[in-house]
Amino acid sequence: MTTYHCPQDGTRSPISALTWCCPVCRGPWDLDFRAAPGLTPHVLPGRANSLWRYEEILPLAAPEVSLGEGRTPLVPLTDTVSAKLDYLMPTLSFKDRGAVMLAELARRLAPDRVVADSSGNAGTSIAAYCARAALPCTVYVPEGTSPKKTEQIRAHGAVLVAVPGGREATALAARAAADEPGVFYASHVFNPYFLHGTKT
Template sequence: MTVYECPECRIQSPVSALTWCCPKCRGPWDLAFTSAPVPLASLGSRVNSLWRYAEALPSLPYGPEVSLGEGRTPLVRLATSATAPDTGSNTGSDPGTGSVAAKLDFLMPTLSFKDRGAVMLAAHARALGPRTVLADSSGNAGTAIAAYGARAGLDCVVYVPEGTSPKKLEQIRAHGARIVEVPGDREATARAAREAAGEPGVFYASHVYNPYFLHGTKTYVYELWEELGGRLPETIVVPVGNGTLLLGAALAVEELYGHGLIGTRPALVAVQAEAVSPLAEAFHAGAEDLTEPAAARPTLAEGIAIPAPPRARQILRAVRATGGTFLTVTEEQIRSAQKDLARRGLFVEATGVACWAAVSAAPPRPGLTVVPLCGAGAKTGLAP
C-alpha cells in the first residue's frame, strides 16, 4: 500500500490524510511506493502525456481526467558555440561526444515544467475532496496548481511573495485561484502558507513537501530515456532551488537502473544562482546538510532563490550518489544566456536559462549533456 513516509524519522501516514509533513520533525514526506518496469516497446501506442508511464506512477483515480496533455516536450540539440547554428531537432540519435541538448519543458499547458508535478497533486487532491487547495510559489508552481486545480474543480488559493511577476499573477487569477501576496521574500511566503496549511479541510499542494509532485517531475527523465531509445544522457543538468526537478530525476534514475532498463547512472549536475547558493556552498564544503540559511539576496533567477530548502540533505545526497556536482552562475551570465537562447529561437525566463548559462561557461563534459529550459520568457520578459 502506498503511504507517506518521513525519510528521516521513518514515521508513516496514510496518503488519504491531509497531514502535510512529518508530525515529529516537521520535514517533508517521501512516498513509500514501488514502481514497475515501463515497457519501452509498447510506448508508441500509448497516451501522449506523462500518464504513458503508468507503471512508474502512483495509482491516482482521477489522473486521466485531470490531465491537460502535459509532458512529451521536445529534445532539441544546441551548439556550444555562441555563433554556431542549432545542429538538429528532437531525435533519438546520439548527438555526439561533448554535445548539449535542451529539453523544452516550457512548452507545457502553463508554460513551465511545474505542470508535471501539479497534475499529480491535483489528481490526488480531487480524490481527497478538501475544502480548499493551498499552494505557495514564486509564480510557476502556483500557476500550475491553479490551472490543474481548475481542471479538477477544486477551490484554490496561492500564496506568493510581493513583487511576483504581474504576468504570473495574471495567469493564476485567470484560472480562478485566489492570491495572497505576502510581504517579504520567498521564505516568508512559505512560512505563511505552512501556517495556513494546518487549518481543517486544507490540502497543502506543496511542490516541496508533498512527494506526489516529485513522482510527476521524474517523468522528465523517463521521457529522455524514451527519446534516446532506452538510454540516458551521460549528464543531466538541472536548476536547483527546492530541488523538485533534481529529486524527481534521481527517483527516475534509480527506478530505471533498479529495473535493469539502463546500465549506468548519469551524473546529476545541479545549478544555482551565485547570489543564493546554499546547496552549492554546502556541497563544496563536504557538508551533508545546511547549517544555516543563505542570505536572501536579489537574483534574476528568482525561481531557485531558496535560502533554506527543506529537502537539502536529500538533494546533496542525490548529487553525490551519481558523481555529479554543483555549479553556480552570475547575474551577467544569466542575462547573456537568456539573450543567447533568444537568438537561437528560444525565449526562456531568467530562472530557466540558468543551466544553459552554467554549461556554456564550464568545460565540456564527455558524452551527451541535457539541460532543461523550464519556463517561458513570456512569463517575465527579458532580464534587465
C-alpha cells in the same frame, strides 16, 4: 493506498489524512511507492502522447485532470546536449508535470480547499490544474511577484494572497494555512507526488 513516510524518523501517515509534513520533525514526506514492472522502450510507441504513457512509474494513474501535459520535444543542440522544450507545457513550465499529480491526488481526497505557495510558475500551474479539477485554490506569493504571474494565477480562478517579505515568509504563511483542517497543501517542495510527476 500508498502511504507517506518520514525518511528522518520513520513516522508514517495515510495520504488521506492531509498531513503535509511529518508531525514529529516537520520534514518533508517520502512516498512508499514501488514502480510496477513492465515499462520498457518497446511498449511506449503505442501509448498516449502524454506524461501518462509512463503510468507504471507513477503513483497515480488514469487522471481526470489532465491538460495534455508531457511529451514535449527533445531538440538536439550538439552531439551530446539536447534541450527539453517544457515551455510548451499547458502553463509554459515543467512544473505542470508535478502539478497534475498534486491536483489529481487532491481531487481524489476531496479537501475543502487547496493551498500552494510560489514565486510564480508553480502557483500558476497549481491554479490551472485545480481549476481543471474544480477544486478551490489559494496561492500565496511574495508581495513583489511579477504582475504577469499574479495575473495568470488569478486567470485560473485561484485566490491570490500576497505576503509581505520574501519567499520564506510566503512559505510560512502557506504552511500555517495548510495546518488548518480540510486543507490539501500542494507543495512542490514537501509533497513527493510532485517529484514523481517531474521525474518524467
